[in-house]
Amino acid sequence: SRGKILCIDDLRQAAVEKIPKMALDYYRSGADEQITLRENHLAFQRLRLRPRFMVDVSVRNLESEILGSRVNLPIGIAPTALQKMAHPEGECASARAAQAMGTVFVLSTIATSSVEQVAAAAPDCIKWLQLYIYKDRKVTVDLLKRAENAGFKAVAVTVDAPYFGQRLADVRNQFSLPNHLRMENFAKYGATSSATKGANQSAGGSGINEYVASLFDQTLTWQDLAWLKRATKLPVIVKGVLTGEDALLALDYGADAIWVSNHGARQLDTVSATIEVLPEVVEAVKGRCDVFMDGGVEKGTDVLKALALGAKMVFVGRPILWGLAHDGFDGVHTALKILRKELDLAMALSGCTSVSSIPTTLVSRETDRGKL
Amino acid sequence: SRGKILCIDDLRQAAVEKIPKMALDYYRSGADEQITLRENHLAFQRLRLRPRFMVDVSVRNLESEILGSRVNLPIGIAPTALQKMAHPEGECASARAAQAMGTVFVLSTIATSSVEQVAAAAPDCIKWLQLYIYKDRKVTVDLLKRAENAGFKAVAVTVDAPYFGQRLADVRNQFSLPNHLRMENFAKYGATSSATKGANQSAGGSGINEYVASLFDQTLTWQDLAWLKRATKLPVIVKGVLTGEDALLALDYGADAIWVSNHGARQLDTVSATIEVLPEVVEAVKGRCDVFMDGGVEKGTDVLKALALGAKMVFVGRPILWGLAHDGFDGVHTALKILRKELDLAMALSGCTSVSSIPTTLVSRETDRGKL
Amino acid sequence: SRGKILCIDDLRQAAVEKIPKMALDYYRSGADEQITLRENHLAFQRLRLRPRFMVDVSVRNLESEILGSRVNLPIGIAPTALQKMAHPEGECASARAAQAMGTVFVLSTIATSSVEQVAAAAPDCIKWLQLYIYKDRKVTVDLLKRAENAGFKAVAVTVDAPYFGQRLADVRNQFSLPNHLRMENFAKYGATSSATKGANQSAGGSGINEYVASLFDQTLTWQDLAWLKRATKLPVIVKGVLTGEDALLALDYGADAIWVSNHGARQLDTVSATIEVLPEVVEAVKGRCDVFMDGGVEKGTDVLKALALGAKMVFVGRPILWGLAHDGFDGVHTALKILRKELDLAMALSGCTSVSSIPTTLVSRETDRGKL
Amino acid sequence: SRGKILCIDDLRQAAVEKIPKMALDYYRSGADEQITLRENHLAFQRLRLRPRFMVDVSVRNLESEILGSRVNLPIGIAPTALQKMAHPEGECASARAAQAMGTVFVLSTIATSSVEQVAAAAPDCIKWLQLYIYKDRKVTVDLLKRAENAGFKAVAVTVDAPYFGQRLADVRNQFSLPNHLRMENFAKYGATSSATKGANQSAGGSGINEYVASLFDQTLTWQDLAWLKRATKLPVIVKGVLTGEDALLALDYGADAIWVSNHGARQLDTVSATIEVLPEVVEAVKGRCDVFMDGGVEKGTDVLKALALGAKMVFVGRPILWGLAHDGFDGVHTALKILRKELDLAMALSGCTSVSSIPTTLVSRETDRGKL
Ligand SMILES: Cc1cc2nc3c(=O)[nH]c(=O)nc-3n(C[C@H](O)[C@H](O)[C@H](O)COP(=O)(O)O)c2cc1C
Ligand SMILES: Cc1cc2nc3c(=O)[nH]c(=O)nc-3n(C[C@H](O)[C@H](O)[C@H](O)COP(=O)(O)O)c2cc1C
Numbered sequence A, B, C, D: 001s002r003g004k005i006l007c008i009d010d011l012r013q014a015a016v017e018k019i020p021k022m023a024l025d026y027y028r029s030g031a032d033e034q035i036t037l038r039e040n041h042l043a044f045q046r047l048r049l050r051p052r053f054m055v056d057v058s059v060r061n062l063e064s065e066i067l068g069s070r071v072n073l074p075i076g077i078a079p080t081a082l083q084k085m086a087h088p089e090g091e092c093a094s095a096r097a098a099q100a101m102g103t104v105f106v107l108s109t110i111a112t113s114s115v116e117q118v119a120a121a122a123p124d125c126i127k128w129l130q131l132y133i134y135k136d137r138k139v140t141v142d143l144l145k146r147a148e149n150a151g152f153k154a155v156a157v158t159v160d161a162p163y164f165g166q167r168l169a170d171v172r173n174q175f176s177l178p179n180h181l182r183m184e185n186f187a188k189y190g191a192t193s194s195a196t197k198g199a200n201q202s203a204g205g206s207g208i209n210e211y212v213a214s215l216f217d218q219t220l221t222w223q224d225l226a227w228l229k230r231a232t233k234l235p236v237i238v239k240g241v242l243t244g245e246d247a248l249l250a251l252d253y254g255a256d257a258i259w260v261s262n263h264g265a266r267q268l269d270t271v272s273a274t275i276e277v278l279p280e281v282v283e284a285v286k287g288r289c290d291v292f293m294d295g296g297v298e299k300g301t302d303v304l305k306a307l308a309l310g311a312k313m314v315f316v317g318r319p320i321l322w323g324l325a326h327d328g329f330d331g332v333h334t335a336l337k338i339l340r341k342e343l344d345l346a347m348a349l350s351g352c353t354s355v356s357s358i359p360t361t362l363v364s365r366e367t368d369r370g371k372l
């Protein structure tokens, strides 16, 4: 241990020492050779900042308005499944930390806490539901309604996961959901229901992948986005977009926002780092809706770069899991406080006084610079 | 050992533990400093995929029509010499695995099983003959006729090997064909014939290189391709093309297909990775014939990239040898099943439903992206 | 130890063995992940020299005229705080070495020796004052007047540090100024004054960062540069510029010279290496004033490249600290002699006979060359 | 030891085990941080070959006509000083090996064998004299005349060494010429003469550098090239050119050939790899004279690339020293035979049948390819 927790990497170290290898591997793995996993991080490091000085930075405003909600900082909690493997309080602890910081918490469809449990634990938190559309559409519609009733403010439909990617460590570990945990959103269907079976069984592979293959709907097309828009009154965010083409299609079929993501590099290996496709998507969208992004965000400067390149808000997945594993609510709170402090300082040191006024010229790409 | 065999790299590890160093070195080596050997692999890793979503991917069609044959997957077995060093069943086991998967098996001229033996072992397999043209043209014509009679469906004439490249480990090992093995296609000529002598003798160097230098025809020109076209009724594929210029010449002299290959990086070190020259060849050919490729293919995403950049089919050399060394027929079968499964998943996760409809825009090159 | 001190890297090694970890870490650290720290150095290594020959290089002239002073070599001492942690004679030893070499010494506002002490120790040295503007402007004006009276020749106002960057090692070490040392420029205000308090106290973080946050003026704008120009009769250099835009603003508000610097990579991580932004600033300034630079300079060829790309003079921070830690005045003297000798030889070996006649074409960038 | 000597790298290993560290370091070192030393090699590795096939390569012609002499292979021996430190027979052994291979041997001015001794040892070798112009022009003119009388065929005047670069290991070793060795070209002046003194003495630095500084003429300009042309009837090659500008000046002042070289990366660190500046020089010269090159050549493919990019002949320095250290005449012979064999094979495997017909298109640069 390195002692005091100063940065997200410290939290990761702390988490590594605390949780069992099966859970750790499930959280940290990327697909296949993990090239995109490394790239998500390295691509941020390759971008250069062009700070401006002699600006009054004594006060920084980190607030913004996101899909009708006021958020205190432009860093939300991405949906990650099965948070109770990290800490008994799981998603509820994470949501409470988001509430404490005044930011968004996104609950996974396949969470180990239900929409109702999270709503009860963090009533004032801005909550969104991440949606996987099941073959059984009634299951999906029911979940949407429950989320609406529980006060969730938006739905992020994940489009990049008709199947789950191959994460080698999970297969080697024969990963399965620990027996004492359930996918709580489907608990009402009982242990034998098709909506819950499978995740903790496995024919020698990764239980979760078999679950996904059997229950998620692989026939989805953009028409189903139109269906989803009709099925809920909440704004719909399309999560997982990696091309300008898909961003435009999403808009055509009614998306209220686009979320650039490669699912934490867990789906198709060798897709681009998200920060590298963000500009393409932002350019395609041309301001017609908000663009969010996640993937590899670990430092305040990462957030600053994403905002400069056009993201309205960024989300973090694993940093939250490391915080949760380290110390439950307090650990997640620490993760968010670290990122907030780093972003705040990065803004002060680059002449930015509000998140809405960060100029594109703050970031220089290698091609702009001419490579020395 | 890593336990379960999940990917080609696991097969390689398994093979390393099973076969003698001399055979292992013969199989794994590239020429000289092995720069191209590394590049064949790294160049795939540098390419980025641009997956598309919200496409009905519940069914994927991996079939295609290749030179008149229906193949179940666009991944064939490249010709590699001396497979019995890996396993007693050698080429016959490999061909049976290709048959089981419904794909192409290409038999090397200098195989340790004859065209007749392979045909007998795998009668329903789509078999092609890889051809080295010998100084003694009668030897070559005879082999062609026997292949035709044995039901082979095409000839892939290798143009990149007037001599063999220098593979340092083979010279250090004084590599020679083990005494109990023969180049079966020439067994009829007897052990003292010029068509067989040499490979298992060596004046302190690599026996196989001396064999090649003494028997292969170094005077070949494109006119000899025209001769070959007349000498056989089978379609002729030109294997080893690395430039657009040569692709056009091959077409001019009657080639039915072009096979981009650098001979598994075993000939001239520092030639480009094959995936990096594929676009140049595809552009030159302009659809006048099918283009195949091999070199460094190890993952489903590698296959997907090659197909997106214009290859009609890819071939794998060493992955098959690792499977064969690991477990004979079953090992080769495993290798092909792994690649099929990975390709299938990569297609599902990138919005591709058939191998014939993979768009070029699925791959982004660094220059297209603008280097961040 | 490597024995004889031949290059700056030898001095660093020697220093590492001599001073306590807390001081060492304070000196060597960069902000956060230290990406810019490495880049400052690597960016020099990436530049290529294009030497010219058959020029009479028997005599090299390293002199130049800098803001009205004749300097013997175009390598000055950058302001670095708290030099007495390296050696009891601290800033006075450094200034005496600059004097011995006939170059500029820049005293930090937060030095452990006062303007008067340094002036007394090195009366003939060309001394500049580095200025941090305090919230309490009287403190600042008083320091300016004292510097003028003590014979200082210019003021370099640092614009990149409204707060200090996060240097992780300092926080882990709970860095604070050793008890026997003081910020001598503010000694007259007494230990309880707001201008001195804090640096050696810390609420678990880095004492110096808290000092900065509480005393430095974060509201500064370019108007305050105009104020500074009125507040002193000395020429004013703006230190910390990293964009062409800011260089032009500095000129508009009265700057007499621009100093390209990223504060030794200690402020905002992932800003560009200074040698990579120098051309942009030089181009913006278009000769309207002198441009200086610092950051990562360790070799004679680094200096040569900076001069070729338009810097009138370069400054070194850490190399001086390593010299000081190694052997006080003699160590700093050695550092400057090494750099002078290396620059002199680099000029001789590239056909440059005077620092004012180094052509831009001496340096080739990757883009000019076409990347082979 | 790796056993059999198969490549230049094997020779280097063998040499490392045989000669004392002081000599080894003198031979292998590059200037300062040795960035260019590594680049000389790496730049070759970055270039890609575009081999052509179906060319009759049964016979390869490696001969060419160089400054009026017929050479059997386009790989000559670069001048390297003090070869007797590697082997008692020193330069005479090297020249005999060049003679045996039918290629050029270039004798250093500061060799440990005289022009007469080398001429006697290798009467049929094509010998050139490498010239350092001394302050004492009589010494130089005398050496020129003796070389002419001894049958030398050309003079290569080295322009990149008014002083010697700083090679750190030599300074740390306090390198000096072993007592039993002399710079034989100046033996007639006696041990106390200014033309010999100094090399084996040192005031704590590198003896050879002090020798150079005191005796070589640092005032040389292009006018002195005109003088040299008048002073000898031999063709004059200008060795050490690294820019198109200097190549043109050399031609203007009478150069008969240009030799692109960075002195084995021993002079100014961070100059470009020679293979990267070769195209610029070839383009400037536009065929008005032959262009030679050296620096980092270790493989047959390196030679092929240099010839493709416009060099008429390449030279090797260290590979010869490793051969010499390993086994005197036989070792040098081995080095040349390895390079010849590798070049010969590389030509056969890329469709080149004579050194004069290697097309520029054989090499692809990263920019041509578009970086995948
Ligand atoms: C362990 C884990 C579980 C995840 N589960 C989900 C999920 O259930 N639904 C979803 O849309 N994304 C899921 N994601 C992707 C995240 O929402 C997010 O895109 C990703 O974690 C961001 O990258 P980062 O982890 O580098 O911050 C998961 C990611 C991880 C690491
Ligand atoms: C051990 C070995 C033997 C080979 N023998 C032949 C051969 O006899 N004829 C031929 O045309 N190519 C031969 N090749 C080249 C392969 O056909 C193919 O081009 C190459 O293996 C593809 O690269 P990969 O091994 O990275 O998949 C051989 C390759 C290997 C590794």
Ligand SMILES: Cc1cc2nc3c(=O)[nH]c(=O)nc-3n(C[C@H](O)[C@H](O)[C@H](O)COP(=O)(O)O)c2cc1C
Residues within 6 Å of the ligand: C026, C027, C028, C040, C078, C079, C080, C081, C108, C109, C110, C130, C158, C239, C261, C262, C263, C264, C265, C266, C294, C295, C296, C297, C315, C316, C317, C318, C319
């Ligand atoms: C230990 C340390 C203390 C510094 N203190 C100051 C300072 O007080 N004021 C200032 O303007 N810059 C300060 N700097 C930045 C230097 O002036 C200079 O920009 C930097 O050191 C140059 O980079 P180099 O260390 O790589 O040569 C400091 C740098 C270091 C390393």
Ligand SMILES: Cc1cc2nc3c(=O)[nH]c(=O)nc-3n(C[C@H](O)[C@H](O)[C@H](O)COP(=O)(O)O)c2cc1C
Residues within 6 Å of the ligand: D026, D027, D028, D040, D078, D079, D080, D081, D108, D109, D110, D130, D158, D239, D261, D262, D263, D264, D265, D266, D294, D295, D296, D297, D315, D316, D317, D318, D319
């Ligand atoms: C030990 C050594 C001594 C050298 N001595 C001389 C010399 O006396 N004169 C000269 O012009 N070049 C000299 N050179 C440079 C060589 O002529 C040649 O440019 C260089 O060695 C080529 O690079 P390589 O060693 O990578 O083949 C020397 C190089 C070495 C390595």
